[in-house]
Amino acid sequence: MEQNPIRIAEILLGLKDVNLIGVEDLGNEDSKTPLRVHIECLGERPKCPVCNGMSYSKGSSLVELIDLQSFGRPVRLIWHKRRWVCKDETCIAPSWSDVDTRIAAPRLKLTDRAARFATRVVGRDGRSVSSVARELDCDWHTINDAVIAYGTPLVEDPNRFGKVRxxxxxxxxxxxxxxxxxxxxxxxxxxxxxxxxxxxxxxxxxxxxxxxxxxxxxxxxxxxxxxxxxxxxxxxxxxxxxxxxxxxxxDPFHLVKLANTRLDETRRRVQQNILGHRGRGGDPLYRIRRLLNMAKEKLTEGANDKLTRFLEAGDPDNEVATSWRAKESLRELYAYRDPGTRQRPPRCSHQ
Ligand SMILES: [Zn+2]
Structure with a gap:
């Protein structure tokens, strides 16, 4: 069990290298008024970003951030952000203030963890922005801005789709x-x-x-x-x-469909040439029109015999049979799983 007050504060706050200055309760036992938790960054005095020289603190400004609820109460994190100035008076560096994206992203009104929470429950769990705003006791736009700021990189991440070959x-x-x-x-x-x-x-x-x-x-x-x-x-x-x-x-589906369309056209043309009319109930080619379009491996032995006999009867120049073989060869091409294969496709029957 931790009894050191500073460590207790660190654990409750969940932020390292941060000094808990104090807690302000303006609610007087009203659990709806946010608790105000004052913090400042610890750590060394930063170096000047321009000349890398020493800096000094010019005081701090207070930044109020909306945080997650704590013990059932809304929380404001009051960040005492120090402002720093380069010690070298001739240096052109303008003053700068503490930046710690673990606490909050610049310009957002939510702490980092509150913004992540909002993005997660709105984006993934489908909660409404207004219900999250109610929970954290802030307005709709504040949550919406955070969800957009944190969520946009997730949605527009170029790796979202991964590698597509x-x-x-x-x-x-x-x-x-x-x-x-x-x-x-x-x-x-x-x-x-x-x-x-x-x-x-x-x-x-x-x-x-x-x-x-x-x-x-x-x-x-x-x-x-x-x-x-x-x-x-x-x-x-x-x-x-x-x-x-x-x-x-x-894609094979469309190609095979096209091959079947051509096969149908050939069958109709041959029928017309030989019989002088469109296919009718008793015409041999007309009777096998569905079998012709079926996949070879799905034909029963009887169906296969029928196909052979009726082709012999109605297709004297083997035009329909040739068209059928072309369709089946095309289908076989797609049946190969090994792209390196050099084997010829197995020969079809009906030739
Ligand atoms: Zn400087």
Missing amino acids: ALGLDETLFYREGRYRTQKWSTSIVDVMSATLLDVVPGKGGAEPKKWIASQPREWRDMVKWGTLDLAGSYRAVFKEALPNAVLVA
């Missing part, structure tokens, strides 16, 4: 607006490697994502080695302009 852009339907349920789009900006959503910007055009990328620090942008995108030209332009060194990678 593969950046993905993807359009997403955001909501439908108004009577005609007009589609409103947004673009998701994603860290592809960790599958983390970094941000969402309005629209599915290139302007907003480009602005977003450009606003990131240069070092961050330089670390992006790959850009993944659907096949929309607008995103391709974003990468070309904002991250010209990133290698563009089309």
Whole structure:
């Protein structure tokens, strides 16, 4: 147990190298009036910041800071800030006062710990600024200023997203607006490697994502080695302009979708050429239209047989079969996990 009064004060105050001058209670047992705790910095006389010579104290000014509650009462920390002057009369250094950011950041009305507390409970726990202001017995703006001052570096920290090596852009339907349920789009900006959503910007055009990328620090942008995108030209332009060194990678979902669209077109064209009409219920190619679009490995043995037989019947020049093989080869390419592989993809059936 600590019994030395100075150490007791240090422990209660939680600040080292600080001298507790005294405690002032203007409330007369009214627990709502803040306790006023007077402190001053200890430590050596500072050297002159210009000539590095000796300084002397020109007295102190009182700075009132809002601190955390203590024993259920609001607290004001009254910092007796000493003013210092260079001893050398010819020195150009203007006078300066004590700075100790452990006590408070310059120009803020909250102590450092109170500002951290406010930032934490507002930013992380979602408490309102006004409830924190009530607790610390000060006005709304005082808390808000502190939360902005302490919170902004957290939000705008260039390391907030960490290193992103593969950046993905993807359009997403955001909501439908108004009577005609007009589609409103947004673009998701994603860290592809960790599958983390970094941000969402309005629209599915290139302007907003480009602005977003450009606003990131240069070092961050330089670390992006790959850009993944659907096949929309607008995103391709974003990468070309904002991250010209990133290698563009089309995302498999969109590419396979495109391959299936081409396969459908081929099937319809062949049907039309051979039968002279659009696909109907009994036409062989029409009957396997869904099987053609399915992933090969999902076909049962029976489905696989059906596909082979109906292709033979309806696709004399192997045009649909070729288109189908191209789609499956494309899918297989993405199945490789080892980028160093030199092996040829395994051969498909139906050839
Ligand atoms: Zn000096």
